Amino acid sequence: GSKVKLVVEHKADSKYPIVSAASILAKVARDAAIEDLKRKYGDLGSGYMADPKTVRFLREYLIRKGGFPDFVRTSWKPIKRMLEASRNSTLDRF
Template sequence: MLVAGVDEAGRGPVIGPMIVAGVLVDDSSICILEQAGVTDSKRLTPQRRVKLFQCVLEVAKSVVFLEVSPSEIDEAVRSGVGLNELEACKMAEVVDRLQPDVAYLDATDPHPSKFEGRVRRYLACSTRLIAEHNADEKYVIVGAASIVAKVIRDVKVEELRAYGDVGSGYPHDPRTINFLRCWVREKGCLPPFTRQTWKTARRILDEVLQKKLV
């Protein structure tokens, strides 16, 4: 039986893309991932994630990831579609590309069954879906997807360092906040790789521009 896990990385950051990744394996290979130590990416060091990323690539029949840009996220928020709906659409696309018999999803909606229904509406194939909270901790195959998503997201953020110290890209990171403030002071606008609908981004833009007017 072909089994897939699907997860995302970068749902909450103010800087950089969200990555939605899927990993497809034969169910007999899941034990190999488990023995290697594959688990929720948040429990792993960056170095360990990279090592396990290579393991996942070797074991998997297929690995798929989608890069969801800040502008696409902003459009979903502004139009009222929302991030949950956008993520459901992207997860369905990943599942359709993998064509598994069953797919385990890390549910972002407070009600997993509701999220599962959202994904199903976008799905073209007849794959059985199982959506649960903390699926990346419960299921090794979703942990594998979380590792792929996180490693790819880290690479994308690393590329942004060409513009300066962007930090982790998360709103709670002082380096990220400082980077945004400096950029707005110098250029009078937010960077193009910022999620401009995020409260953090709007607040920084308003604060800096107001100070310039005083």
């Protein structure tokens, strides 16, 4: 078989044009996916946990539905913490 050279570098998108292009395509695809989710679920913010609007959406959804939409990565620590907090306190306190 042929050998493939794999390069892993911090900030590779600034050094390798192909990585930069892939990064742009990934962001455009993610932004489109977030817009699709907003049409279905309402304003859910940027989708990043650093965004207070996203955190508020997730907490309110958890309160209303008892869980998260299927697109949420429940393996993430912030999501696990939210679930744990909702189990261990009244819903208006977490």
